[in-house]
Amino acid sequence: MRLLVLPGDGIGPEIMAATLEVLDSVSARFALGLKFVHDMVGHASLARHGTTVREELIDEAKRCAGIVLGPTATFEFKDPSKGEVNPSMFFRKRLDLYANIRPNRTFPNLPNKLGPFDLVIARENTEGFYADRNMEAGGGEILVTPDVAISLRRITRQCSERIADAAFRLAMARRKRVTIVHKANVLKVTDGLFIESCRRVAANYPEVIVDDELIDAMVAHIVRRPSRFDVIVTSNMYGDILSDLTAELAGSLGLGASINSGTDYGMAQASHGSAPDIAGKDIANPFSLVLSAGLLLGWLGQRHGSRRLLDAARAIETGVEAAIATGETTRDLGGALGTGAVGHSLARRIAEAVPA
Numbered sequence: 001m002r003l004l005v006l007p008g009d010g011i012g013p014e015i016m017a018a019t020l021e022v023l024d025s026v027s028a029r030f031a032l033g034l035k036f037v038h039d040m041v042g043h044a045s046l047a048r049h050g051t052t053v054r055e056e057l058i059d060e061a062k063r064c065a066g067i068v069l070g071p072t073a074t075f076e077f078k079d080p081s082k083g084e085v086n087p088s089m090f091f092r093k094r095l096d097l098y099a100n101i102r103p104n105r106t107f108p109n110l111p112n113k114l115g116p117f118d119l120v121i122a123r124e125n126t127e128g129f130y131a132d133r134n135m136e137a138g139g140g141e142i143l144v145t146p147d148v149a150i151s152l153r154r155i156t157r158q159c160s161e162r163i164a165d166a167a168f169r170l171a172m173a174r175r176k177r178v179t180i181v182h183k184a185n186v187l188k189v190t191d192g193l194f195i196e197s198c199r200r201v202a203a204n205y206p207e208v209i210v211d212d213e214l215i216d217a218m219v220a221h222i223v224r225r226p227s228r229f230d231v232i233v234t235s236n237m238y239g240d241i242l243s244d245l246t247a248e249l250a251g252s253l254g255l256g257a258s259i260n261s262g263t264d265y266g267m268a269q270a271s272h273g274s275a276p277d278i279a280g281k282d283i284a285n286p287f288s289l290v291l292s293a294g295l296l297l298g299w300l301g302q303r304h305g306s307r308r309l310l311d312a313a314r315a316i317e318t319g320v321e322a323a324i325a326t327g328e329t330t331r332d333l334g335g336a337l338g339t340g341a342v343g344h345s346l347a348r349r350i351a352e353a354v355p356a
């Protein structure tokens with residue numbers, strides 16, 4: 001089973017090295033036979049190939065079982081005509097990875113002022129306010145005059161219904177609650193269509209309790225009592241913003257894991273960026289990408305009906321939980337280890353764990 005490995009920029013190479021060590025460890029323990037296909041995106045690719053992401057990576061991704069993508073310095077990529085393309089967008093759009101699933105939960109032994117919570121954000125990944133994936137040709141942002149700019153947001157019934165369906169399927173395996181997050185009091189047509197699409201899908205899942213919240217109020221509700229929420233379904237930008245909040249409330253943005261998935265392909269990706277402020281210092285928390293890789297193994301396990309992949313995914317999750325409980329973490333979680341040392345200790349813990 002081959003995984004395409006793309007470390008990215010900033011802290012990307014550091015958290016990727018730790019993630020690969022953990023993947024090697026679960027691969028040996030559960031006889032997964034994981035093989036890594038190493039390539040590059042972001043600044044390294046721009047310098048070597050004149051573009052931040054190469055077309056042939058799509059073919060390579062299709063030959064692999066999944067992708068593990070590190071964060072990239074997307075804010076610095078301004079001009080696609082100079083090869084400065086957002087690699088996340090490239091894979092999400094080209095492989096139709098419409099569901100960005102971002103689970104966030106608290107861990108025992110990690111101080112948390114808001115009490116325990118366990119929620120998942122199902123974020124639509126292929127349209128919304130993200131100008132680079134909205135249009136067949138051209139961008140969704142227009143500079144009308146040097147002083148007037150317009151941004152177009154596309155919301156479609158098809159994309160809203162498929163993310164809603166992903167959210168309801170998730171809820172059926174959890175606490176059977178879905179909250180639709182929107183701003184339909186102002187964006188009556190677009191967010192109105194989003195809610196209507198989600199409610200139509202809800203009719204197929206009568207066991208699931210559904211409510212909805214405005215995005216602004218939702219931020220207050222989450223900070224007030226996050227345990228109220230199970231699965232949150234929302235459009236692209238709201239989901240992006242909310243999930244940084246919920247990761248930080250769980251303990252650190254460095255716990256922000258995610259999987260981007262569609263019908264045929266899956267891509268593990270931390271929900272944060274390239275963190276240039278801490279890059280190269282061996283202090284970034286690798287758990288975001290490690291847990292994302294675990295989500296990818298779980299997704300592959302369900303797809304292929306493989307007990308070993310599902311067990312490997314579970315071993316990553318329980319390994320991280322045990323590491324947090326014993327303080328073998330980076331400093332954002334109160335520990336004293338570096339990024340590399342966290343990777344070594346988690347890989348060792350998984351290798352030495354007594355089989356269940």
Ligand code: NAD
Nearest residue numbers: 071072073074075076253254272273274275278284285332
């Ligand atoms: P960021 O998410 O990189 O960092 C925000 C804060 O969280 C920083 O203080 C950072 O040090 C901290 N942080 C992030 N990841 C951490 C980790 N694993 N461990 C400990 N602390 C962590 O946001 P930013 O600084 O606004 O963006 C930096 C670059 O990343 C920009 O170019 C932005 O466009 C890009 N970006 C990329 C992605 C992606 O590739 N998916 C996502 C978001 C932002």
